[in-house]
Amino acid sequence: MRRLATWDLRALSFLVLAVCLLVGLRADIAAAATAGDQPSKPPTLPEPLTREAIRELVARLSDAEVRQLLMAQLDKAAAAAPAQTEAGMSAATMAGHTDRLRDRIGAVLHAAPAAPGELRAAVGRFSAGGRPGQLAIVCGVFAVLLTIGGLVETLVARLFADVRQRLGAGGEDTFGVQAGRALLRLLLDLLLLLVFVATVIGAFLIIYQGHGPSRELFILLLVATVQVRVAIILARFLLAPHAADQRLVPFADAEARGLYRGVVGLAVLYGLFLVLAGFMQRWEVSPDVRLFVLTAGRILFVAVLLYTVWRQRAPIADRIRGADPGPLRRVLADLWPLLMTAYVLVVLLALTVEQLAGMAMRSKAGILSLLIIIGLPLIDMLFCRFLGERSLARAAASGEAGPSFVPVLRKGVHIVVTVGGLLAIAQIWEIDLFALAARGMGSRVAAASIDVAITLLLAYLAWEFARTAIDRRLEREATAKAVSDAGEIGGTGASRLATLLPLARVFISITIIVMATMTVLSALGVSIGPLLAGAGVVGLALGFGSQTLVRDIISGAFYLMDDAFRLGEYIDVGDAMGTVEKIGIRSMQLRHHRGPLNIVPYGGIRRLNNQSRDWVVEKLTFRLTYDTDIVKVRKIIKRIGQELEQDPEIGPDLLQPLKSQGVTAMEDSAMVVKAKFMAKPGNQFVIRREAYQRIKKAFDEAGIKFAHRQVTVFVPPTAAGALDAAGAAGLAAVDDEKKG
Template sequence: MGWIIKRCLNYGLALLCFLVVSSALAYGQQPGVPSAQSLEGLVDLMESQKKRETFVKDLKDLIEAKKAIDARGGVEKAAGAEQKQLLIIRVVFERFEGLSKEVRKAVSIMGRMLEEAPAAIGEVKRFLSQSENLSRLLVLFLDAGIAVIVALISALFLGRPVRSATARMKGPLPSKIGWGCVYVLLKAIPYAILCVAFNLLFKALPSLPEGHAIVLLFLILLLFYRVAMGAFRVLLSPDEAHLRILSFSDENANYLWIWMRRFAFYAFFYFMVTQSLMWTHMAQPYFYHLRVLLLIPFPVMLTVFILQIAQEIRMNQKKEMEEAETTRASSEKARNRVLVAVIRYWPILATGYTWAIFLALMLRYERGFEYLFYATLGTVVTALIMLLALRAIDWAFRRLFRINERVNQRFPGLEEKANRYVMIVRKGLAVAVTLVGLGAIGEIWGIPVSDFVASNMGGLIILRAVAIIITLAVIISLIEISNALAAYLVKGKRAGKKKEITQKQKTLVPVIRTAVNIAAGFVGGIIILDRLGVNTTPILAGAGIVGLAVGFGSQTLVKDLINGLFILFEESVRVGDFVMVDKKGGMVEAVGLRTVKLRDINGTVHVIPNSSINTLSNYSKVFSRTVMDIGVAYREDVDQVIAVLKEVAEDLQNDPDYGKSILEPLEVLGLDRFDDSAVIIRIRFKTKPLKQWGIKREFYRRMKRVFDERGIEIPFPHRTVYMGEPKEGLAPPMHVKIQEEKSLSGPASDQNAT
């Protein structure tokens, strides 16, 4: 991650240096002391009647535009501070208001230029046809040629010192910087000699002053171009990495070198063309339009450069985050989120500043740089203060509402319960600080935030915002009170004592709590919408119509709800009961307003709508009874059997595991009926709910064991095998073969009996 930050700083430093150099050079074009050529052009304008009429017409147009601007300025001043706008945007709007006039003027100027083109060509021919002018041009070219030869000779003499300075740049960073400056100076000396030699030769051999000025301008711009390229070569060293001052890879260094060459070359071309056009009287009427046209490629190139760098940084940062996502701590992840935000949004800011600077140049707004500088400085200071305030709020809340670690371990849910709405308060304060900071930044940039807040509309918005906050607080309070009451009512233990919670409470309390929460949220939402200026009457009418339609279209659902309410209020069934609904039986798992859920002994869940419940049998309401029909043989003594059954029941009731489930001793109902092969004695136990089946099974087990010990017969089906007999009355013999095995050591013997 460190190399990404370093790369951002290096790219930002290079971009800042170029913007400063470009802005300073462009600012140097502002009009100052008039030159001799400008005065000569003015004399020519006054002597030509046609040009003088055009100049007077342009002055009249400017006077009309000035009057219109002054009149609008007076109206704005009378309107007061409420009409204050963003300064730079106001200037842009004022410039664009006269755009149609400028276009018409440009079209007329281009037309006049085309009309004057033949005359201008004729003047050029007449100029070249004069031998005196040709001789002066030859002298000018001779001066330039001699100056170039002198510069080349000086470059040859400086070749060895340049190579020596380059070789000494292989040391540490301070040595690289020092010898790099020497390298740039040595590379610039031939071009400086070229400028000085050409100027001295012009004084010795005078020629055309206008040509001399243009050539000298070209040489000076060439000097600045070579100095800039030498500095960029020292910083980036695209060919040799060991000479590089900035810590870039070979690919990135060559990439930056390509873009720096593009910027420097176009800057050289721009200044050369614009300054040369100032010497041409024919180009002066439309010089401003050409200057704007030539300035446009600068912000376009810078925008492309910024977006390319942003894309490269974003891809590298995303790859690194994916590789180290699992090993990062929470604090480092927070820092990475900030870095991701910076990487995501810095191209927007850089592009905006680039276009703002060049728009100020294009629209000839002299205070644009000063305005941007102070506005940016104020924005940075305000943002730092805002960040410090947010950090202070976080620190204060962590200190004031921190729960001891030992207490957290003893009571795991205590911190969440104690600090339930602390996060909302902290977020609210953070939002308030952010809004105040953004308002201050808006004031710095000329947005009338304070005037808006002090106005009637601003006060109304603030009051409505306060009303919405109060409404939200009331809604949250009602919901919390509802949740607290619901938790209290379904709490199984109060003041250290256990309390049985009925199924009616378990079912109705959550339903009522949900209904209260929904009602509070709905009413609060309607109030908030009303405070926001939304007409709530159609919403309420629509809700009523929807409710009526739902009521008519879902009669079965309404029937389910009504039956469910009756079941809950009558407490016919509760969770944990064993019931039989029509032909479906099972343990009750849920009782709701619409359905009852049963799980049978096989594990199958039956969902039964409340409207379809006709008969409901509850096997575990308050207590249960297990009824048993005991069959014994006709030959057994009934009284003796009843006494044995009572003994078994008493023994079962005294058992520590089963006895606590039996509420009353065994009740013998007596001899109930005579079956085909047994007499039936009916008995029953009164047990706790859902314990009857376990008591019954255990009683049967013990009774069988005692009956076997006492010789009491439990009848079971008998079968007599009849072999048949002939007419004589003698039954046929039945042959039985009996086989006995002796010990393993002796032989086996078979015995047959007939």
């Protein structure tokens, strides 16, 4: 097909040159030649189109016929693509192609027995002007030159042995460092390859004796060798079959070696076929024999490729499936060898039919597309692994926990790699996506669709980054801590950022949605200026009609700016009290310590009592008998306060230790002694319970007794009505006890 395309280009160039020469002739001669005769049948290009046929055609055509033929060919080239796209290929054309294809297949099969003779004749044409057995001599000399180049490359490699050893060290490095080391090793391998090529070329120039075909074959062999070496170097760069710590792609040792052997085998086959194809084309092997040999070579190459695919289907399926596969990834992992086999066979069939029938089926674009499809997952895998390990290393170094940016970055990498791959494939197939969209929807709609897609993509990525950043920050912030005993008031609130960030997340989402919507409407041709003005008018009307709502929102904003309350704090707003569970735009939710949930609008708050901010003072009251030693009581309370302060569970929550406040009141039957401590909000009840238990135990050990409410009645023996008075006094004491 390449040869036919070259002939077409040369023929067209020759025709254009002929037209330019003929136009310079006298106009009257041209007029006489065209006016004296009736219009004849337009000239056509001969089949097959060869150099001799072109020269013969131009020699016998007049300038008018040349011009007519040129216009006909240009019109055909301009109208061929749209005609085939819109109307399709007619049945007659399909039948003609089928007949021609059948004839070509028959000719190729009949030429197969003549292949050895054709190749011997090509070898004879190559050896003309040289020595007998010139081909064997050239191949032997090339093998010697390769040996010399290999020896020089080995010597230079020994000079860089220390450098390579240092580049191979560092198994504990991050992926970024490993990739940098691998890239430096790749550059070193390419440098050694350059030394090898320079040595081979220099040695050849020394022994070259002026035989032109030998020089051409040497260049062909050297180009094929370099291509094979480059493929092997790249495979070693990615797979590192003998060094697991230097491997960039996540394959096991056996899997990496299997893939590496497959790549090496395919590269060697490709180099051999490249030399054979170039030799047959240069030394004029017949097209039928050449096509037969190349088709056999392609079948062998495809067989080796499919063998490698099916042999390595399990490890590659595991990489496609991933750690958390979705339905699509599971299906692709199960079907990828079948899809690859079908695609390779279709490309092979298309390439063969292209060369048999001379139809432009773009089979080479299929091969390049296959390489891109294979390369895209590798690129995606390398970038995702680099970002993942870098993020994990940074999180481990800083001790941060919580959501990571890795999923968001991976989504971005997937999108960029996929879009880039699709654009590259479209470029290879010469598909103008915008032109197709413009023909199907119109240029304005196509441009708007692209703008809308880009806007939605950027909005999605912006939201994911913002949401992840807020979630990471929330993980690091102090969360609300409930009281130690259910049913009690108090509790430690969350940090100010933990209170405001959920609201910021809501505002950011609304902002992104509004901006994306405005951008999409603008891309669709909608003027957003009147919309903004209308929104302002509507907002003003709503402001006048919903003054209570506006008051609630503004009051809430000022409360939050003043840091009056936070999530998890216990507050009293007069009509309701409880723990702040949720903060909204116009109201908040308070959970009472006994369970009920109160919805409190910000505008209705007249006063606010926060019982969870900074610290809390808890007081303990004891009623002791009058014969109690107060000094002993003070010492006991002080000792217990020191014990609580040293307790590993209670001590961190104590801000000031337990201490005695002395006697604060004298009652009829007891002395009232008080003690107090300062603690963090939320755990004061645990400390109070523990303090009571220890004080009770210490008082019992010290013989200190608690006073009970009692009334002592003295009844004289000779008093009248003594029993009645005693009964009345007893009833009064009982009443006082009940009231107290």
